[in-house]
Amino acid sequence: MLSKKEKKLIAEIWDRLKHVAEHIGSDALLRMFASYPGTKTYFSHLDISPGSEHLLSHGKKIVLAIAEGSKDISQLTVTLAPLQTLHAYQLRIDPTNFKLFSHCMLVSLAVYMGEDFDPVAHAAMDKYLSAFAAVLAEKYR
Amino acid sequence: MVEWTEQERDIINSIFSSLDYEDIGPKALSRCLIVYPWTQRYFGGFGNLYNANAIKSNPMIAAHGIRVLHGLDRAVKNMDNIKATYAELSVLHSEKLHVDPDNFKLLADCLTIVIAAKLGSAFTPEVQATFQKFVAVVVSALGSQYH
Numbered sequence: 001m002l003s004k005k006e007k008k009l010i011a012e013i014w015d016r017l018k019h020v021a022e023h024i025g026s027d028a029l030l031r032m033f034a035s036y037p038g039t040k041t042y043f044s045h046l047d048i049s050p051g052s053e054h055l056l057s058h059g060k061k062i063v064l065a066i067a068e069g070s071k072d073i074s075q076l077t078v079t080l081a082p083l084q085t086l087h088a089y090q091l092r093i094d095p096t097n098f099k100l101f102s103h104c105m106l107v108s109l110a111v112y113m114g115e116d117f118d119p120v121a122h123a124a125m126d127k128y129l130s131a132f133a134a135v136l137a138e139k140y141r
Numbered sequence: 142m143v144e145w146t147e148q149e150r151d152i153i154n155s156i157f158s159s160l161d162y163e164d165i166g167p168k169a170l171s172r173c174l175i176v177y178p179w180t181q182r183y184f185g186g187f188g189n190l191y192n193a194n195a196i197k198s199n200p201m202i203a204a205h206g207i208r209v210l211h212g213l214d215r216a217v218k219n220m221d222n223i224k225a226t227y228a229e230l231s232v233l234h235s236e237k238l239h240v241d242p243d244n245f246k247l248l249a250d251c252l253t254i255v256i257a258a259k260l261g262s263a264f265t266p267e268v269q270a271t272f273q274k275f276v277a278v279v280v281s282a283l284g285s286q287y288h
Contacts, residue, residue, distance in 0.1 A: 027266075034266035034270040035269055035270040107254060110255075110258040111258070111260075114259075119172040119175035119193055119197070120175065122254060
């Protein structure tokens with residue numbers, strides 16, 4: 001459950017970070033590929049080497065979607081409806097991977113924000129990313 | 142048996158020798174209690190855990206965080222035998238402390254984040270992968286004697 005304060009904090013953080021969407025997004029993806037090699041199987045059609053066009057643009061896409069969702073967290077199901085359909089019927093990424101990506105996103109945030117990624121921000125962000133992942137998987141079955 | 146390359150050993154040793162245990166230990170444990178509040182169930186006798194600030198300034202939690210981090214030292218010094226090294230601690234956590242082994246992963250994740258915040262970009266994807274391999278072995282070893 002996210003408090004009002006936490007929702008505000010999350011929206012603020014992503015509002016700042018969307019300007020470095022490519023950097024944060026590609027960093028999180030690289031971390032996921034390094035720690036969980038099985039996740040690479042979903043990207044056989046792309047060049048996911050560090051700094052590649054594909055990686056940067058894909059990372060940017062993901063971060064911007066997360067940032068968009070954070071603007072009004074109570075409306076996540078509405079905001080994410082198209083992405084829900086995409087993931088359920090086309091991409092069909094096993095939802096366990098959402099957890100792996102979320103963890104790596106938290107690490108990227110810690111690396112980028114340092115001490116500013118304090119326990120309160122971490123808790124709020126973890127809850128938000130869990131909620132985001134849950135909504136994303138809603139149409140799977 | 143877990144295999145470690147020379148590079149992985151270097152990475153783990155380098156991370157731990159760069160850590161200030163008095164700083165990182167308390168940070169990791171207090172973060173775990175804040176991010177995963179249900180873990181507070183094991184710390185009933187530790188005084189005020191009422192909110193994030195209380196947890197962060199709680200001296201008993203800080204002391205315990207330091208102890209836990211020093212406990213990890215034993216794995217760093219015995220990387221080829223982590224399971225045996227932690228057999229006794231595993232029994233302790235199971236029989237005496239009654240800690241759900243799922244909690245070990247929660248603390249490990251918080252420690253990863255604290256170290257990431259500390260090391261910044263030096264905590265590269267490869268370093269992270271090695272560190273996560275290490276804590277996964279530790280977590281597994283601590284859960285190994287549960288029955």
